[in-house]
Amino acid sequence: MSSLRLYDTATREIRDFTPIKPGEVSMYVCGATVQAAPHVGHIRSGVNFDILRRWLMASGFNVTFIRNVTDIDDKILHKAVHEEIPWWAVAMKYERAFADAYQALNVLPPTYEPRATGHITQMIELMETLIKNGSAYAPGNGDVYLEVRKLKSYLTLSNQKLDDLLPAGDADETYKRDPRDFALWKAAKPGDPSWPTPWGPGRPGWHLECSAMAHAYLGADFDIHGGGLDLIFPHHENEIAQSQAAGYGFAKLWMHNAWVTTSGEKMSKSLGNSLQVMEVIKRVRGIELRWYLGSAHYRSMLEFSFEALDESATAFRRIENFLKRAEEVAGDIHTVIADEFAAVMNDDLSVPQGLALISEWLRNGNTALTSGDKSEIAKNASHIRGALIILGCDPFDPAFGEGSGADLTSAVDALIALLLEQREAARARKDFAAADSIRDRITAMGISIEDTPQGPRWSIN
């Protein structure tokens, strides 16, 4: 069997993945800055890395998955003023909104989900290390900066030259030794929340938290660091700078997911609420949104449209419908990871090629359903289900359960069966007017009737 290869942003090539510790994978993904409800672009990142995680687990690795929550930053403070609630209430409100969205799309909870404000101690320790070894300085105004000119290497991830950069501009320039130096820590402004430090009260700069938390939970060296494309610079560059200046090896492999675009452009909040996750799942189910977001390769832009979303949902329902019929005819569907599927997933998570395989199994499975070939039905269904589990779209996953409605299924089944018996009787005596009348009335209840080689079956629309 093939082994996993992944694209590394740092080297810009697909490389063999070899974990630091055999059988173990440590990964850190930059999560949300909780200052607004998540839109479909945010959740795509969650879905993409969830697919990676599921694939690693299915490949036999024990995965430690850390995804942080940035619960303090400028936007959160601004929002607090705007919404007239405390900054921590803003953070909690949107952290919950993200959690709800992750859950709705069946994104597995991380092994641990550290918050920035819970790791001030680790950040101070890191800054002390950096100041002590001469990599960082505290000019006396309460800020702490990393001195980028002192770094052995910088900007290796984004492949830029220091002299081509525009000044960082995230703090008062007058205290910086170089305009490109960036803030590890920001002095408190009047009215802002702050934490005490040896350099005065203040709050974390954006980048420091990830270095501190990755170190706290994964150690000096870990396997994979992920996030959105837009984090490459400055966020990930600065994480590397801080961590390596402190003597950590840091991430061995960098992965970045592409955006969801609209009209070819990166999604932005100016589009309003219509593309918020919770709005979109009023139109399609969570599992269908997940299928759509996961269907493009993670490094390709996904051009969002409601038309494409609807089509994608329809395509998913075909697969789901086959699995349900297969279960009815052939019994419980085992999950099998087909070798072909493993091969495409091992090739930098080539999900779109996996979908082509699913299409093939679907066609074969439907053909088998028509001919009644149970072993062929079971085989194709189990391959499909094995793939869907990796994609996080298994229709039988209780995470997507039909809730209390499931309890009614057997009762409805008995009622519909009664009606179908009458319809079958009418058909048998060629009284098609009566038969169609029964079907029409069932349809009017929102239930579809299909005649299959195994007899009629019903499903709720």
Next chain:
RNA sequence: GGUGGAGUGGCCGAGAGGCGAGGCUCGGGACUGCAAAUCCCGCUACACGGGUUCAAAUCCCGUCUCCACCUCCA
């Protein structure tokens, strides 16, 4: 200005030197009492101009268009 990415059939979306991914839509057919579902067939594309090659969507040169990052960003 610097860095990175993209342009594929009506639409979505893979591929990255050689037998036309796949899906959706549309047209035709099979099955069916009729539907629905399903299956089969059809619609032969790679921004533009050169070049390399027996062979290019894929490599090289040039051009155009679009996007992103360099300021918060999944």
